[in-house]
Amino acid sequence: MKRRVLITGLGALTPIGNSVGEAWEGVCSGRSGIGPITKFDCSAHETKIAGEIKNFDPLVHVNKKELRRYDDFIVYALATADMAMNDAVLNIANDQAERAGVIIGSAIGGLPTLEKEKENILRAGPRRISPFAIPAALANLAAGHVSIRYQLKGPINCPVTACASGTYAIGDAFRMIAWDYADVMVAGGVEAVVCPLAVGAFNAMRALSTRNDDPEKASRPFDADRDGFVLSEGCGILILEEYHHALKRGAKVYGEIAGYGITSDAFHMAAPPPGHEGAARCMTAALRDAAMLPADIDYINAHGTSTPINDIYEAQAIHNVFGDQVSRILVSSTKSMTGHMLGGAGGVEAVFAVKAIEEGIVPPTINLNQPDPAAGELDFVPNIARKKDLRTVMSNTFGFGGANAVLILKKFQP
Amino acid sequence: MTLEVKVIELIMEQLGVTREECVPEASFVDDLGADSLDIVELIMEMEENFGIQISDDELDKIRTIQDVIDFLKTKGVK
Numbered sequence: 001m002k003r004r005v006l007i008t009g010l011g012a013l014t015p016i017g018n019s020v021g022e023a024w025e026g027v028c029s030g031r032s033g034i035g036p037i038t039k040f041d042c043s044a045h046e047t048k049i050a051g052e053i054k055n056f057d058p059l060v061h062v063n064k065k066e067l068r069r070y071d072d073f074i075v076y077a078l079a080t081a082d083m084a085m086n087d088a089v090l091n092i093a094n095d096q097a098e099r100a101g102v103i104i105g106s107a108i109g110g111l112p113t114l115e116k117e118k119e120n121i122l123r124a125g126p127r128r129i130s131p132f133a134i135p136a137a138l139a140n141l142a143a144g145h146v147s148i149r150y151q152l153k154g155p156i157n158c159p160v161t162a163c164a165s166g167t168y169a170i171g172d173a174f175r176m177i178a179w180d181y182a183d184v185m186v187a188g189g190v191e192a193v194v195c196p197l198a199v200g201a202f203n204a205m206r207a208l209s210t211r212n213d214d215p216e217k218a219s220r221p222f223d224a225d226r227d228g229f230v231l232s233e234g235c236g237i238l239i240l241e242e243y244h245h246a247l248k249r250g251a252k253v254y255g256e257i258a259g260y261g262i263t264s265d266a267f268h269m270a271a272p273p274p275g276h277e278g279a280a281r282c283m284t285a286a287l288r289d290a291a292m293l294p295a296d297i298d299y300i301n302a303h304g305t306s307t308p309i310n311d312i313y314e315a316q317a318i319h320n321v322f323g324d325q326v327s328r329i330l331v332s333s334t335k336s337m338t339g340h341m342l343g344g345a346g347g348v349e350a351v352f353a354v355k356a357i358e359e360g361i362v363p364p365t366i367n368l369n370q371p372d373p374a375a376g377e378l379d380f381v382p383n384i385a386r387k388k389d390l391r392t393v394m395s396n397t398f399g400f401g402g403a404n405a406v407l408i409l410k411k412f413q414p
Numbered sequence: 415m416t417l418e419v420k421v422i423e424l425i426m427e428q429l430g431v432t433r434e435e436c437v438p439e440a441s442f443v444d445d446l447g448a449d450s451l452d453i454v455e456l457i458m459e460m461e462e463n464f465g466i467q468i469s470d471d472e473l474d475k476i477r478t479i480q481d482v483i484d485f486l487k488t489k490g491v492k
C-alpha cells in the first residue's frame with residue numbers, strides 16, 4: 001500500500017540567490033546568475049564563464065575546522081539542509097531517528113579536493129596527502145554530513161547519475177516513504193565543480209558555451225543560437241514527509257509528490273538518441289506512476305541544458321508524449337538563468353517546481369530570441385514569467401550515460 | 415617567534431581552537447576535540463613546517479601540546 005508523500009520544507013543555494021526566496025525571486029524576474037569565472041585562473045581555458053555561488057558566508061553553517069576539512073559541495077549541502085530543516089520547523093526526536101533518512105545525489109563529488117591533493121603529491125610526495133582527502137572527495141559525504149548533523153539514522157544514499165542525480169535522490173526518497181521505510185527524508189542534489197579539471201574536461205567534449213563576452217546570454221535553452229551549456233554550482237533540498245506525520249504536527253505543506261519515473265537510454269555514453277525516446281519513456285513512466293494522463297500536466301520544467309542536441313530531442317520527446325496537449329502545457333528551462341548545476345540541478349529545479357505550484361507562477365526561459373524551429377510548436381514561456389494556476393508540474397532531468405529521471409509534483413489536496 | 419608560540423599557532427589554525435584553550439597540558443583528544451584524522455593532519459603540518467619526520471610509534475606517544483613541544487625539541491628544532 002503506497003503512502004502519500006508531502007513536501008514540508010525547501011532549501012536552495014544557487015548562482016541567482018543563496019536562499020529559496022532569493023532564488024525564486026530571481027527566476028521570476030528573469031535574472032541570470034552567469035558571469036566570468038572567479039574561482040580559478042581560467043586564462044588558458046576555452047570557456048571562461050560559469051554560474052558561481054556569490055556572497056556566501058560558509059561560517060554561518062560550518063565552523064573553521066570543518067571548513068578546512070570539507071570540500072565545497074559538502075558545505076553547500078549542509079547550508080542548504082539547514083535552510084530546509086529550518087523551513088520545515090522539523091525536530092527529529094531520538095526515538096524517531098531511525099525513521100528519518102537522507103538522500104543527496106552528486107554527479108562528481110569532491111573533485112576540487114582531488115585536484116588539490118594531486119598537486120600535493122606532485123609537489124611533495126604522497127606523504128603530504130591530507131588524511132581528510134577521501135572523506136572530502138566521496139560524493140556520498142554530502143548525505144553523510146547532513147545525516148550526522150541532524151542525527152538521521154534511517155535510509156541514506158547518494159545517487160550518482162550525472163545531471164539527473166538530484167531528481168533520482170528526490171524520487172528514491174519519495175519511494176522510501178511511500179513504501180514505509182521512513183517517515184521523513186531530506187532529499188536533493190548538490191554540485192561544486194567550477195574547477196580547472198571539470199571546465200577543461202567539458203570543454204574537451206565541446207559541451208560548454210564559449211560565449212565569454214556575454215555571459216548572461218550564454219545559457220539559452222531552445223534558442224536557435226545556443227552553443228552549449230554553462231557549468232554552475234549549487235544545491236537544492238526538499239524535506240519529504242509522510243502524509244499523517246506531516247498533518248499531525250501541523251506542518252506547512254507545499255505540495256505532494258505524485259509520481260517518479262526512471263529509464264535508461266541504452267544508447268551512448270553522453271548523447272541521447274534522436275527524439276530522445278528514453279526520455280519519452282521516462283515521462284510516460286512518471287505519468288503511469290502518478291496514475292495521470294498527459295492532460296493532467298500543466299507545466300514542464302525541462303532539462304533544457306542549452307546544448308544543440310538535448311534541447312531539440314527533449315522537445316521532440318515532449319511532443320511524442322503529450323501530442324496535442326502541448327498547445328496548453330507550458331515548458332520552460334530555468335537553466336537559462338541558473339546554468340547547469342549537474343547533480344544540483346534536479347534538486348534546485350524541484351524547489352522551483354514546488355514554488356511554481358505554490359504561487360501559480362511559471363518561470364521563463366530567458367535569452368529566447370528565436371526558438372529553434374526543430375523544436376516544433378511549444379510555449380517556452382519566453383523571457384517573462386507567466387501567472388498560471390498549476391495543478392501539476394513535471395520536472396525533467398537527463399544524465400550522461402543515458403540515465404533519465406522525471407518527477408511529477410501536484411498541488412496538495414487533503 | 416619561539417617554538418612554543420609557533421606550535422600553538424599551528425594548532426589553533428588546524429583545530430579551530432582559541433589561544434586560551436591551548437595550555438601545555440591540553441590533551442588533543444579530550445580537551446581540544448581532535449579525532450584521529452585531526453592528529454594525523456596536525457603532525458603532517460608539523461613535519462612540513464619544521465622539516466622533520468615523525469614515525470607512527472612516536473606519534474602514538476603524543477597526547478598533549480607539551481608532548482609535541484618536547485618531541486620537537488628532541489628532534490633538534492629550535
